[in-house]
Amino acid sequence: MKVILVLGLSFLLMAVETWLKGIVSVSGLLAVVSMACMLKAKCVPEVSKRLSEKFGKLWLAAEVVLFVLVGAAGENPGA
Numbered sequence: 001m002k003v004i005l006v007l008g009l010s011f012l013l014m015a016v017e018t019w020l021k022g023i024v025s026v027s028g029l030l031a032v033v034s035m036a037c038m039l040k041a042k043c044v045p046e047v048s049k050r051l052s053e054k055f056g057k058l059w060l061a062a063e064v065v066l067f068v069l070v071g072a073a074g075e076n077p078g079a
Contacts, residue, residue: 039051
């Protein structure tokens with residue numbers, strides 16, 4: 001449940017950057033990194049470790065998708 005909440009809040013922070021573009025300067029990536037630092041500093045170490053392990057497992061799948069998409073975007077059909 002905590003992983004879904006943190007992931008959802010991260011996506012929300014990234015969306016806020018798009019929504020407020022031109023009105024207020026907001027960095028979604030900086031906000032997500034700051035949130036992660038605060039969670040690491042304020043959470044119980046066991047909770048922080050478990051969240052880190054779960055996000056590590058999510059990254060394994062996301063890494064494959066990321067590199068497949070980068071490879072597909074760099075494909076040159078005319079060559």
